Amino acid sequence: MNPIMILDGGMGRELHRRGAPFRQPEWSALSLIEAPDIVRETHLDFIRAGAEVITTNSYALVPFHIGSRFAAEGEKLAALAGRLAQQAVQQSGRTVSIAASLPPLFGSYRPDLFDAGQAPAIARPLIRGQAPYADIWLAETLSSLAEARFWRSQLPDDGKPLWLSFTLEDQHSHPAPLLRSGETVSQAAETAVALGAAALLFNCSHPEVMGDAVIQARRVLDQHGSKMHLGVYANAFEPSNETANAANEALDAIRQDTDPPHYLQWAERWLAAGADTVGGCCGIGPEHIAVLAANLKPKTDCNTR
Template identity: 25%
Template structure:
């Protein structure tokens, strides 16, 4: 299904922030836990279903599983078998929500839902830094962790999710902060049989460098010779840098002769993080209508073609609703 949808160049709308929407609408204080949103896989799975449904009803074509920070090490209070079951349940929750939405949409129960094809599911896989719980996905500083340590981390998770590959339309390696981790993902994906279509998105510190300091162009080069990688771009990055970053991404792909590859773009809402209080400063975040207005510049940077566009931290269903209206009218 996902490859058929990608044969059309029109934009696809991704969902918005999972953890921040979970926290504000359904479940408090997730930022204080090592598992972040993945703690709801055992604490409150219905809340995860509700978040998926909220984004689908707002117009998302793609929803992301609640698995960004999930790992066996993160579920250390459970047996390894139970930890794997919880991780795999993130896929089941997303597909259940997708099927529930599609059933109600087909019956016309949600008249305000935008017209579209059956939504798609992306398996969300955060970087090694996500399990360190120290903001390392925004610096790429992994301390004493070696290339092999990070490779084993990513391989363990892919092995756990491999039985679910037929239930997802994409794998999303998200918030990758460095060229080294991009190279690790490249090395891993070259040896994954029956790998679903994959995108790799980077966290960036400014309009041309990823968080660790390497040029985005080098990071794009590192993974575009992997057949399963169908898209590359940026996420969890301040909106002020996005127009330049996705312009760079599109030009780089075109210069490499990869015009069929897609750009993926889902910035955060621009809220600052207070590391002392461990909370977002929401007064600095873009409201939903302003986020939607900015998105016009982002889709125009790629000529309104071959872009997967959504939101990350502190974006909400209202942000996605406004984004979709701006993109499709």
């Protein structure tokens, strides 16, 4: 089993909570454009809390969110997202890796909108802009296997690890955990192995669905003898029957039972199920990460983080 690794939390909702510029459709990209200092400070607070990996604030740097501005400024803004993360790491004085976020290109939770023909023109500026700052390529909130294969095909042969993070169907009960495309977690794990991923993660879904996903993924990884990281960074959204369209157009309510002590209990269950990597997505802030780091990392790590 790999040593436990602590990720950061969700940038978008944390920026919103801090009063940074934030609205739809720009989402977290607005803070990057109008208040980069707040973005840097938020990264720094996640590091201070104990995050060993921070994710660039590039999730909303796609035409879906910033419209025609992407064509003129997409690569420049992606580079800014990487640079702010790098500055936060340097300011912290700690050893922290930067994961370059490679987001859904056509809307979160929308595998039906993925367009392989149009995707490269959006992906290339995100990759070029973040390449000088990335330690890890993080393709996150993937709704389908096609999206995972796409990102693998676009990345340069630069030796940097690829992490794949899938979002799960959490609105309905299923006998086994499913991606939002309807594909299985077992298929996702098999795909991660085939693509040579260094980590398989599950994010931006409710905590309740993550445990079974970890169990199923661990079974596949063990069958292959894979040593890739396996982990979770769940969101704190209230369960609802809203459509995927609503998820891209409004701010979901944050549930009250994912405060730091309760989120720690979820993380402990994921680790017991076979995960080795934990963090948070939307609604999970530095205070959550501090509790994870204080309770899940060996005490000897405190002086080396």
